[in-house]
Amino acid sequence: MSQQGTGTGGFPGRRRPRRVAMLSVHTSPLHQPGTGDAGGMNVYVVELAKRLAAIGMEVDIFTRATSATLPPVVELAQGVFARHVAAGPYEGLVKEELPTQLCAFTHGVMQAWAGRRPGHYDVLHSHYWLSGHVGRLTARRWGVPLVHTMHTMAMVKNASLAEGDTPEPVSRVLGETQIVRAADRLIANTDREADELFHHYAADPAKVAVVHPGVNLDLFRPHAGGIEAGRTAARARLRLPQEALVPLFAGRIQPLKAPDILLLAVARLLEEQPGLRERIVVPVVGGPSGSGLAKPDELHKLAAQLGISEVVLFHPPVGQAELVHWYRAATMLVMPSYSESFGLVAAEAQACGTPVIAAAVGGLPVAVRDGMTGVLVPGHRPADYARALRRFADDAALSARMGAAAARHARSFGWDTAAAVTADVYAAAMRERG
Structure with a gap:
């Protein structure tokens, strides 16, 4: 081989x-x-x-x-x-x-x-x-x-x-x-x-x-002024609150990619820490695809059922040059996929200096170094993703610390x-x- x-x-x-x-x-x-x-x-x-x-x-x-x-x-x-x-x-x-x-x-x-x-x-x-x-x-x-x-x-x-x-x-x-x-x-x-x-x-x-x-390392890279400066600039550009916890989903909206797991995890996190509701924004950047086309409004309905519609920001797909800003703005990228042959989105986010919470499936354990550049979650229990999100909510410096390691790791791709x-x-x- x-x-x-x-x-x-x-x-x-x-x-x-x-x-x-x-x-x-x-x-x-x-x-x-x-x-x-x-x-x-x-x-x-x-x-x-x-x-x-x-x-x-x-x-x-x-x-x-x-x-x-x-x-x-x-x-x-x-x-x-x-x-x-x-x-x-x-x-x-x-x-x-x-x-x-x-x-x-x-x-x-x-x-x-x-x-x-x-x-x-x-x-x-x-x-x-x-x-x-x-x-x-x-x-x-x-x-x-x-x-x-x-x-x-x-x-x-x-x-x-x-x-x-x-x-x-x-x-x-x-x-x-x-x-x-x-x-x-x-x-x-x-x-x-x-x-x-x-x-x-x-x-x-x-x-x-x-x-x-x-990964296109000429495009996907940390801000010239550093990860924190990049986050500040990207959030200003996208009109996101500067002090918010921002777990980002970027990709096709379909069951395989499991964006519902992120919403369920956020709802659980807010049950445990109601005070977070005032400082969390959950961007979902992407459009319905595959079997998700049969129920294109399903994720919007789930957000409403969970009572978190006001914190979820649905945004249509964007080009790669604009996606850079979403990566830099995020506290972390969340990829709860059921299957990924590699996970290019995870590598792109890390190249921008953003850590990743991902399912430990397919190629994601290669793209993400557990505990160093992000968190790998075994299985798809929302409670486990809520626990991972809570680590970042409780430690304000964790995102930048893991993000620096993530950017170094992504250079190998x-x-x-x-x-x-x-x-x-x-x-x-x-x-x-x-």
């Missing part, structure tokens, strides 16, 4: 690809993270592509066209192009309906490739299982190696479903199993994800490489390292293909 950190010198003499085709069927790199099905994977694909281009590769990202007004090709950065493929109606399709459009998407990708010379692409990198299906057929037709990143896995999600959430279908499990068998290389975000590939999908250890996702190791994975797959 190839490990994170091998870097550019890990495989001397291997030829890196000149051109890479990426597949991101169900979510466009142009979409705003935190809306619809856009999230950490969008950030991952765009940032990885940009850093690969910076070390000399040209990257084409094939994605499904979701509007008739979109141009066929959009240049995201020098050497990085989003290529829109017509597959099904532009609007109204949810992710669960996209398997019916995979043949059309594959045809569109093949058409785009038909105008190229043979051997134009050196490697194909698919993201998420829908793209992996297209990748299986396309890589075989092109005669290039297939590298696949799961991002999430059906069997892992089904093993830790939130109450009332919808299980992933058997068709996805079977599809992922086929992709694991077909791929020349599988990229896992963490050692734990690699183990899940072995356990659930019988992946060949020789095919699995562990590459930690990165740079995209340059992730891109260099990914390039080595490509090179290894190419070499074996001959």
Whole structure:
């Protein structure tokens, strides 16, 4: 199993690809993270592509066209192009309906490739299982190696479903199993994800490489004046009380991400310490997604039922440049997710100098150092999250102390390292293909 950190010198003499085709069927790199099905994977694909281009590769990202007004090709950065493929109606399709459009998407990708010379692409990198299906057929037709990143896995999600959430279908499990068998290389975000590939999908250890996702450290960083100065400035910008306890949720609003756990924990905390009600603000930054779309007002209703509506601030998703200010303003980020392959949001918040309270699931124990850069909570009992919140309420200096350690820890998650190791994975797959 190839490990994170091998870097550019890990495989001397291997030829890196000149051109890479990426597949991101169900979510466009142009979409705003935190809306619809856009999230950490969008950030991952765009940032990885940009850093690969910076070390000399040209990257084409094939994605499904979701509007008739979109141009066929959009240049995201020098050497990085989003290529829109017509597959099904532009609007109204949810992710669960996209398997019916995979043949059309594959045809569109093949058409785009038909105008190229043979051997134009050196490697194909698919993201998420829908793209992996297209990748299986396309890589075989092109005669290039297939590298696949799961991002999430059906069997892992089904093993830790939130109450009332919808299980992933058997068709996805079977599809992922086929992709694991077909791929020349599988990229896992963490050692734990690699183990899940072995356990659930019988992946060949020789095919699995562990590459930690990165963080845009040029954007996500502490304020130049320090963590406390950054918090003051960010709260002034966002019109948040300077002395408030601010537990932030940032992400898609759906049962998997468990924002309800945060609200339940806040309600419990206020029962135990009623005086906190005058100095707590709970921003929920994000939009309904996935199974959360069926009940888009559910979280608002829960806040009302719990009697905490006046302290919860619902805010629509924001771009990354604005998200920086929310991270800096927060006392801590709270991630009670039932499943996370890595947890990019946790890494981003820490890079800004903000500690994290997170569920001890998936890749979050890699992203967060328990007791140093935040608090890892086993399970999803609101009482346990309330206890973690109380630590910050009782110790005013704890956030800045952990935040300083968090910023240092996040420096190890740079995209340059992730891109260099990914390039080595490509090179290894190419070499074996001959």
